Amino acid sequence: MNAGVAARAGNAIEVRHVSKYYTLSDSQWTRLRRIFSPVNPAAGSESGRPHAGDDLCALNDVSFEVAQGEALGIIGANGSGKSTLLQIVAGILRPTSGSVELNGRCSTLLELGSGFAPEFTGRQNVHLNATIMGLSQEEIEEKFDAIHRFSGIGDFIDQPIRTYSTGMVLRLAFAVVAHSEPRILIVDEALAVGDVAFRQRCMRRIHELRAAGVTILFVSHDAGDVKALCERCLWLERGVVRGLGEADEVVARYLASTLNSRQVAGAMTGTQTGAKADNVIARPVAGVEVKNERPHHVTGFAPGTHRFGNGAAEVTDVSLPSAGDVFLQTTVHAKDAIGSPIIGFLVRNGKGENIFGTNSAREDHPIPAMLPGDHHTIAFHLKMPILTPGQYSVTVAIADGHIEEYQMCDYIEDTISFEVAPGPRPVSGYLELHCENVAMHRN
Numbered sequence: 001m002n003a004g005v006a007a008r009a010g011n012a013i014e015v016r017h018v019s020k021y022y023t024l025s026d027s028q029w030t031r032l033r034r035i036f037s038p039v040n041p042a043a044g045s046e047s048g049r050p051h052a053g054d055d056l057c058a059l060n061d062v063s064f065e066v067a068q069g070e071a072l073g074i075i076g077a078n079g080s081g082k083s084t085l086l087q088i089v090a091g092i093l094r095p096t097s098g099s100v101e102l103n104g105r106c107s108t109l110l111e112l113g114s115g116f117a118p119e120f121t122g123r124q125n126v127h128l129n130a131t132i133m134g135l136s137q138e139e140i141e142e143k144f145d146a147i148h149r150f151s152g153i154g155d156f157i158d159q160p161i162r163t164y165s166t167g168m169v170l171r172l173a174f175a176v177v178a179h180s181e182p183r184i185l186i187v188d189e190a191l192a193v194g195d196v197a198f199r200q201r202c203m204r205r206i207h208e209l210r211a212a213g214v215t216i217l218f219v220s221h222d223a224g225d226v227k228a229l230c231e232r233c234l235w236l237e238r239g240v241v242r243g244l245g246e247a248d249e250v251v252a253r254y255l256a257s258t259l260n261s262r263q264v265a266g267a268m269t270g271t272q273t274g275a276k277a278d279n280v281i282a283r284p285v286a287g288v289e290v291k292n293e294r295p296h297h298v299t300g301f302a303p304g305t306h307r308f309g310n311g312a313a314e315v316t317d318v319s320l321p322s323a324g325d326v327f328l329q330t331t332v333h334a335k336d337a338i339g340s341p342i343i344g345f346l347v348r349n350g351k352g353e354n355i356f357g358t359n360s361a362r363e364d365h366p367i368p369a370m371l372p373g374d375h376h377t378i379a380f381h382l383k384m385p386i387l388t389p390g391q392y393s394v395t396v397a398i399a400d401g402h403i404e405e406y407q408m409c410d411y412i413e414d415t416i417s418f419e420v421a422p423g424p425r426p427v428s429g430y431l432e433l434h435c436e437n438v439a440m441h442r443n
Contacts, residue, residue, distance in 0.1 A: 012215035013066040018098030071216040073230035081239040104183025118162040151175040227352030256308035312336040313409040334370035350391035386432040
């Protein structure tokens with residue numbers, strides 16, 4: 001491997017034909033057979049040793065480039081080779097064949113805190129790890145207060161790491177990496193083990209680094225995070241590249257192939273329960289006619305491009321009515337019998353982040369069973385919150401079942417897009433709810 005060798009101008013990372021094999025058997029007979037067996041050119045390695053039938057292939061001929069300042073997401077099921085790939089790019093593992101070239105200081109968030117010395121204090125570990133990452137003592141002293149403040153561990157900074165909770169170790173480790181001024185940042189699901197507040201703080205910092213031009217390799221099972229952060233996405237399946245391209249398209253193909261995944265369930269129900277899907281098919285979206293525009297806030301619409309489901313029912317019409325308190329109206333058509341229809345929607349901002357959404361089952365408004373040929377039009381009445389200015393999209397879906405388990409019939413991503421114009425006063429955060437009253441009581 002050539003990790004650390006400069007990549008070509010304009011690229012921060014170049015991965016060329018990387019394969020990784022693990023030997024499952026290491027008996028004396030296996031080692032002897034490797035010595036005397038002829039090399040297989042098709043599966044050769046930099047060491048020239050062949051790959052026997054008892055080898056496990058973790059990665060197979062993976063190639064991609066990441067431009068300087070670009071964020072590339074990596075998705076795939078557990079065991080697809082994502083972590084192995086990142087460890088090879090970071091220089092922790094050596095590939096069996098192929099090469100990796102980097103251009104710039106690289107920091108990794110693979111196993112937070114794995115490099116901490118348990119008998120050293122937090123302060124000593126900050127100095128140790130920051131030095132390993134290439135910072136000078138002057139730079140460490142200059143950044144130390146910011147690192148300490150970001151970690152939020154208070155006086156524990158001068159206590160041995162062995163006295164820390166897991167969460168405290170994670171916070172301190174991320175704080176060090178996030179302030180090491182990396183030009184390349186590698187993140188591998190390290191944030192999934194933290195609490196919600198910690199994870200949100202980390203994601204905000206990663207977005208700040210992204211805006212500052214840091215090149216990012218980002219592995220996550222949260223499709224929303226990948227779409228919000230990354231322009232492009234790499235999809236791995238059993239060590240083989242299944243897709244590489246624009247993030248929305250690759251994520252949609254991945255979700256369509258794993259419709260019973262937790263991501264789809266969360267998008268449909270607002271929960272993290274799984275869905276059951278049979279006979280899943282993927283198909284392009286036909287044009288969706290939008291009947292009205294919502295005045296003052298909507299400047300245009302665009303049909304979605306990603307659609308999947310088992311086809312037992314389909315969404316035929318979606319609109320954002322301008323009259324009354326109806327936010328969304330959608331019409332569905334049953335091709336087969338649908339015993340327990342669930343119809344829902346999800347609103348995302350321009351970064352792909354989920355803002356709000358709901359469905360008929362969650363709101364405890366059961367929809368009657370549908371026979372083949374039936375059409376239902378469902379209107380969601382709600383008081384629209386004031387959104388921060390920007391682009392938004394609406395995803396719609398119909399399923400058959402209940403919140404805990406269902407079959408997805410039709411799921412259309414980004415069916416309609418709309419734009420929110422600036423209002424008379426700025427919005428703090430993502431949205432502003434209507435406040436009926438502010439009361440004061442004298443004590």
